[in-house]
Amino acid sequence: MKTYRxxxxxxxxxxxxxxxxxxxxxxxxxxxxxxxxxxxWGYDVMEQNDIVSxxxxxxxxxxxxxxxxxxxxxxxxxxxxxxARMKITYLMKNAKDETVCEASSEHVFMDGKGKLLRPDxxxxxxxxxxxxx
Amino acid sequence: MKTYRxxxxxxxxxxxxxxxxxxxxxxxxxxxxxxxxxxxWGYDVMEQNDIVSxxxxxxxxxxxxxxxxxxxxxxxxxxxxxxARMKITYLMKNAKDETVCEASSEHVFMDGKGKLLRPDxxxxxxxxxxxxx
Amino acid sequence: MKTYRxxxxxxxxxxxxxxxxxxxxxxxxxxxxxxxxxxxWGYDVMEQNDIVSxxxxxxxxxxxxxxxxxxxxxxxxxxxxxxARMKITYLMKNAKDETVCEASSEHVFMDGKGKLLRPDxxxxxxxxxxxxx
Amino acid sequence: MKTYRxxxxxxxxxxxxxxxxxxxxxxxxxxxxxxxxxxxWGYDVMEQNDIVSxxxxxxxxxxxxxxxxxxxxxxxxxxxxxxARMKITYLMKNAKDETVCEASSEHVFMDGKGKLLRPDxxxxxxxxxxxxx
Numbered sequence: 411m412k413t414y415r416x417x418x419x420x421x422x423x424x425x426x427x428x429x430x431x432x433x434x435x436x437x438x439x440x441x442x443x444x445x446x447x448x449x450x451w452g453y454d455v456m457e458q459n460d461i462v463s464x465x466x467x468x469x470x471x472x473x474x475x476x477x478x479x480x481x482x483x484x485x486x487x488x489x490x491x492x493x494a495r496m497k498i499t500y501l502m503k504n505a506k507d508e509t510v511c512e513a514s515s516e517h518v519f520m521d522g523k524g525k526l527l528r529p530d531x532x533x534x535x536x537x538x539x540x541x542x543x
Numbered sequence: 544m545k546t547y548r549x550x551x552x553x554x555x556x557x558x559x560x561x562x563x564x565x566x567x568x569x570x571x572x573x574x575x576x577x578x579x580x581x582x583x584w585g586y587d588v589m590e591q592n593d594i595v596s597x598x599x600x601x602x603x604x605x606x607x608x609x610x611x612x613x614x615x616x617x618x619x620x621x622x623x624x625x626x627a628r629m630k631i632t633y634l635m636k637n638a639k640d641e642t643v644c645e646a647s648s649e650h651v652f653m654d655g656k657g658k659l660l661r662p663d664x665x666x667x668x669x670x671x672x673x674x675x676x
Numbered sequence: 677m678k679t680y681r682x683x684x685x686x687x688x689x690x691x692x693x694x695x696x697x698x699x700x701x702x703x704x705x706x707x708x709x710x711x712x713x714x715x716x717w718g719y720d721v722m723e724q725n726d727i728v729s730x731x732x733x734x735x736x737x738x739x740x741x742x743x744x745x746x747x748x749x750x751x752x753x754x755x756x757x758x759x760a761r762m763k764i765t766y767l768m769k770n771a772k773d774e775t776v777c778e779a780s781s782e783h784v785f786m787d788g789k790g791k792l793l794r795p796d797x798x799x800x801x802x803x804x805x806x807x808x809x
Numbered sequence: 810m811k812t813y814r815x816x817x818x819x820x821x822x823x824x825x826x827x828x829x830x831x832x833x834x835x836x837x838x839x840x841x842x843x844x845x846x847x848x849x850w851g852y853d854v855m856e857q858n859d860i861v862s863x864x865x866x867x868x869x870x871x872x873x874x875x876x877x878x879x880x881x882x883x884x885x886x887x888x889x890x891x892x893a894r895m896k897i898t899y900l901m902k903n904a905k906d907e908t909v910c911e912a913s914s915e916h917v918f919m920d921g922k923g924k925l926l927r928p929d930x931x932x933x934x935x936x937x938x939x940x941x942x
Contacts, residue, residue: 558825
């Protein structure tokens with residue numbers, strides 16, 4: 411598990427006075443990109459290895475509102491890598507350690523031409539790094 | 544079922560050349576707000592009746608990419624209203640009638656003070672209107 | 677002059693209860709892209725002709741707030757095309773015909789390789805179409 | 810002068826492969842809010858003192874593109890405080906110390922009821938703090 415901190419921005423709030431719910435999906439990407447970089451598989455390294463991993467699904471369950479200028483800690487778990495597919499879960503907490511959002515995303519690994527890749531077979535270094543999260 | 548059309552904007556695309564996946568969550572809100580207005584329960588009417596219905600969860604399954612300047616038709620179904628809760632599903636299609644995204648959102652009805660409301664009991668006109676979708 | 681209508685979305689508001697000021701820059705793009713398409717120079721036609729026109733500057737003066745679900749009419753004027761440069765101004769009005777924002781953007785015309793293009797000399801059809809706005 | 814660092818996010822890019830130009834306006838707000846907090850006048854303190862300072866204008870001149878995952882350093886200068894008005898300028902630089910964007914924003918100080926405030930006269934502590942930037 412790795413943790414990423416997002417500072418809620420003023421422009422992320424809506425007229426209800428809280429973070430607009432669509433932003434949590436963006437924070438998931440922020441957390442994911444940051445953790446991948448941390449384990450040596452940042453976007454540039456992925457590109458050099460001709461690997462892309464588009465999002466195939468997302469889901470968010472909102473537990474408590476957040477707002478500017480809250481700090482949100484996002485715990486990221488690689489739940490499963492099976493074949494060319496990966497599932498990540500996210501646990502987002504406010505400064506009081508209360509869960510504000512539980513989320514997940516699913517991804518598929520492909521090369522630049524769209525051919526599916528199995529990390530365990532086609533890129534064992536990436537597979538190992540992901541499992542170290 | 545009601546349909547809403549969203550025109551994908553240039554600023555909704557990302558460097559992969561397609562619509563960034565977080566925008567579909569915003570289109571769900573656009574479609575929902577537009578349909579509610581169409582059935583006589585626009586945001587202003589909800590407010591006058593002291594009813595709010597925050598989003599408690601969302602999920603999206605991405606089937607095919609879209610990009611600027613695609614037209615996306617969003618079919619909206621009120622799946623279930625049970626107690627104070629409502630589930631809506633969304634079927635998004637491109638101009639070739641191909642499904643691009645399947646999504647759902649869950650909501651809870653409350654008054655302005657946060658007290659749960661049951662549309663069937665507390666606001667039968669809203670309940671009936673929602674069931675007419 | 678051409679007019680484009682934008683419906684303010686809920687997700688465009690902020691916790692002050694009004695449209696976040698950054699969105700007006702996006703509406704300028706929406707209006708521009710829509711008008712270009714209307715005069716036969718949509719994004720796809722530009723691409724086929726290997727022409728891009730990135731934004732080199734923007735400015736907005738905010739006169740009155742707007743909020744969801746306002747309708748904003750955006751009048752677009754091609755102020756000047758000089759050499760490879762174009763300046764567009766925008767006058768945004770609410771339903772009461774009050775000015776809510778005065779804005780401008782500057783653009784440069786280039787081919788796909790980044791070589792500057794002068795519409796009057798290099799693409800007279802585009803030049804004429806732009807002047808017809 | 811104070812400096813704020815923004816990490817460009819993937820979701821801030823567009824299909825041209827670079828940061829969408831509307832995001833710079835958001836970064837200006839990020840930088841401003843962060844610097845205000847740093848000098849002891851964060852959003853919460855402003856609210857406690859019943860002071861708001863809405864944006865009345867923005868302008869950006871784009872010099873060089875940025876993209877994910879660039880780091881952008883934003884230098885913020887309080888250019889002028891005259892009566893109830895303040896002008897801030899921003900100089901944004903990439904990791905090579907090249908200017909990527911020159912920007913400015915104008916603000917007005919008001920109390921919660923919309924009455925104009927002159928920081929020098931009505932809130933000398935804020936005036937002094939702003940001038941220390």
